[in-house]
Amino acid sequence: MNLVIDIGNTLVKVYLFENDQIVSKNFLNEVSLINYAKSLRKDFNIKNIICSSVTRSYKIELSKLFEDVKYYELSDKNLKIPFNNNYDTKDLLGQDRIGLVSAAFFKFPNENSLIVDIGTCITYDFIDSKNIYHGGAISPGINMRYNSLSKFTANLPLLEHKNVNKIIGSSTVESIHVGVSSGIIGEINEYVNNLQKKYSKLNIIITGGNSMFLLNKIKNAIFADQDFLATGLNNILKYNEVL
Numbered sequence: 001m002n003l004v005i006d007i008g009n010t011l012v013k014v015y016l017f018e019n020d021q022i023v024s025k026n027f028l029n030e031v032s033l034i035n036y037a038k039s040l041r042k043d044f045n046i047k048n049i050i051c052s053s054v055t056r057s058y059k060i061e062l063s064k065l066f067e068d069v070k071y072y073e074l075s076d077k078n079l080k081i082p083f084n085n086n087y088d089t090k091d092l093l094g095q096d097r098i099g100l101v102s103a104a105f106f107k108f109p110n111e112n113s114l115i116v117d118i119g120t121c122i123t124y125d126f127i128d129s130k131n132i133y134h135g136g137a138i139s140p141g142i143n144m145r146y147n148s149l150s151k152f153t154a155n156l157p158l159l160e161h162k163n164v165n166k167i168i169g170s171s172t173v174e175s176i177h178v179g180v181s182s183g184i185i186g187e188i189n190e191y192v193n194n195l196q197k198k199y200s201k202l203n204i205i206i207t208g209g210n211s212m213f214l215l216n217k218i219k220n221a222i223f224a225d226q227d228f229l230a231t232g233l234n235n236i237l238k239y240n241e242v243l
Contacts, residue, residue, distance in 0.1 A: 003046045003069075004233045005062075007033070007053035008096065009120040010209075015230045016044060022227060034061050041065060048072070050237040052095040052229070072237055074098050082106070082239050084132045094123070096229060101125050101133050103224075103232025104205055112199040116188055116218075117229075118208035120144065124191055128199065139187060142210050145180045163213045185217050192218070 001023070004015040012033050016024040024044075028036055040046065049062060050072040063071050072079055074095035083105050087093050096117070104113040104127055114136070115125045121144070124136035140148065142161050150158035162177050169175030196202055206214055207224040215223060 001044055001046050002234055002237055003040065003049040004230050005051040006229055007055055009054055013230060017234045030055065037062060037065055048237055050233050052099050052233055054094055054096055072240060080240050081236060083127055086132050087135050097123055097125050099229045099232045101127050102236050103228050105131060106235045108203050111203055112201055113203040113205060114195060115205045118211040142180060149176060188218055
């Protein structure tokens with residue numbers, strides 16, 4: 001059984017895979033990770049662990065807890081990834097982005113794919129049909145946009161995201177909702193349109209915890225489930241076992 005850990009800016013997602021099947025998953029706070037891992041150690045026969053983190057490494061704690069288990073971490077330079085990485089600053093490439101590109105590679109091998117992840121930030125990652133990763137873009141996520149409007153102005157309120165199906169907001173609150181949502185939709189569509197000028201055949205994969213408000217608003221988009229990244233990480237683990 002494989003233990004797959006995805007540590008994001010907001011949540012930690014912990015999965016157990018039996019081959020390609022998810023048999024257990026749980027979302028928790030980062031402070032609860034080690035205690036939860038102890039309970040998994042007691043209840044399951046775990047043979048491999050892979051961890052992706054955008055915060056810090058838990059290699060020491062997890063390796064000590066699972067002494068007889070193979071441990072893989074995306075920060076490990078010896079870890080084999082299934083695509084050619086053409087990113088200029090490889091050491092600064094987010095581990096979550098590596099996992100997402102790997103998930104796209106295994107899902108759509110030898111195809112042009114753009115992965116748009118709507119999380120704390122919005123990330124764009126492009127892999128071409130020759131399995132070369134070129135990079136992409138990073139922009140503020142939904143909550144970051146709401147927070148910045150409140151923080152950097154004197155009178156605008158801090159709001160939580162609400163999907164408003166309007167073009168014109170009839171109040172300040174509605175105007176903020178329309179501005180944030182329209183800005184994200186317009187940004188993604190413009191990015192896709194520019195990329196399609198060079199790559200006409202392009203998979204557009206939308207994922208991330210805040211992605212569903214985009215449903216039917218991005219042309220020809222494939223909406224991946226919330227387990228897309230975890231599946232990619234499990235496939236990286238399997239890929240390294242074979243090698």
